[in-house]
Amino acid sequence: MNAPTLFGLCAAVLVGLGLYGLIVHPQPLRKVLSFNLIGSGVFLVCAVIARRGAAAGVGGDPVPQALLITAIVVAFAASALAVALMLRQCDETGSNSLSSDPGPAPAKPPADGEA
């Protein structure tokens, strides 16, 4: 197995794990973490493309690297926005879940303790 295939498979695993987390967990913090996991996978794909597309003598294709930096900044800003919203929601309601039933609010402290 050559390096690009290996990295490509790693990226696929990261995206898969992230998607699973994003769909399964109702807590927004976990959703944001999962989103960052997906992001890492996608960025890894981009890095592989940069390495593979390198012309002879150049370490990497510069265009994907530029795209990568922009995309990382955007993903960081998105996470920051999400965290700000989450904190505000926690201030307002005392709970942080996206599921619409208010049930899990009292059951939260033990779940937190476990984690």
Added chain:
Amino acid sequence: MTTPAGLLLVLAVLLPFTGVLLGLVLGGRHAQRVAWVTILLGIGIVLAITRVLLNSGASLVYLLGGWAPPLGVALRADGLSVCMMLVVALVVGAVGVYANGDFGTPAGQSEARAPLAFWLLLLAVWGSLNLVFVSGDIFTLYVALELLTFAGVPLVALDGRAETLQAALRYLVYALLGSMFYLLGTFLLYGAYGTLDIALLAARVGSQPVTWMAAALMTAGLLAKTALFPLHLWLPPAHAGAPAAASALLSALVIKGAWFLVVRLWVDVFAGIVTLPAAQLLAALGASAIIVGNIVALRQARLKLLIAYSTVAQIGYLFLMFPLVQALNAMRLDTAAAVTGGVLQAISHATAKAAMFMAAGLIYSTLGHDRMADLRGAGRALPMTITAFALAGASLIGLPPSGGFLAKWLLLSAAIATAQWWWVLVMLVGGLLTSAYVFMVVVRAMAPAAPGWSPKKQVPGYQQAAVLGLALCSFLLGLAALLPVDMAQIGRTVAPLVGSP
């Protein structure tokens, strides 16, 4: 090559963002004034772009730094982009007039955070939409789309109540997932074809698995952002919970950004490789959206939720154009009717839905609630607003001479020309269902008020006039058929930029 007046495209993008920064620095009650100066200048710029486009009959192009596409980034505005820019400028102007009432800071009052945020976000939405419309490469489009999301999400949570915060978070999660899929598709396309420019990509893409994968990922991501049927769950709470002026922006404009990108991809980039069954699938989702959205809208107990579900249904119409374009292409016929029909549907929905949400906002402040069961007296207190609601509703139903009528007429004739009668059926049933809930609202609002009832609050006349003006634009848009040129088709023959004079 940069065309003369290409610099206008840069201005159309930069001006709103300059306004955002200036408003943020000056802060407080100055933000509103900065916003108004920017809106007026921005409308001027968009009109100038329209004039240049009509006079030259070709797309406007601006090469950033003078570098041509394989190396540099191009801004390009064809007829489609300019049509959308015009309607965005119109809606932003009308929402601005309306918001003077809700988000103004009168001399005696202390400054609050919500008005400042609203005026800055209004400009940010405008700037990012203009960037979506003029971007010439798929990565700039990604950045524009993210800007649009970052401007749209805080608009949902403007009043800071717990349920709107939750709606905003849910919207953000959908939007972020969508943009990651879109980004992955972009990277795959770059890896396969070594370019990001739309015109160059259109010439290079071939039918191979990596292109299909990229097309599927990008489309799925954009569908989540547009809120097409199975991915629409975030839309109703987000759009119905926001303040009326913000709902109008979100429902009329923000979702159109992602939709416009789907059109760019399917009609410009992947025109050669998308198959009819794929386009049929997209339209089938649209058809389900029309049926489900309309039926759920009929069962809503609150006016704003009804309008939000009506948006879910109207998004469906926007996706009916794809199999029609594909089939016309396959039959080597002119695709103009289907493309123009789709764009007209977007434009008439943008104006009508903005008018409806603002009308709902006025009804809410007059009655003190927006429960469907008790709209009595609204017609007496707000005759202009109810008229506007009815006119906007007529445009959504598709009664002549509204914009919705012309759009549906073009789509219907394209469907008949390509022998796809089932879309005709969907459009007719959708129109019937739409008319049911529009009439329900109008009839209930026209009922006489309870004796001794008086409005909770007098709404200013200019707010009502802004709503009525926008609804009239939507209602009279059908007269665009009388225009000598089909503006949406100017500069539509996509040719690679390199090598062309």
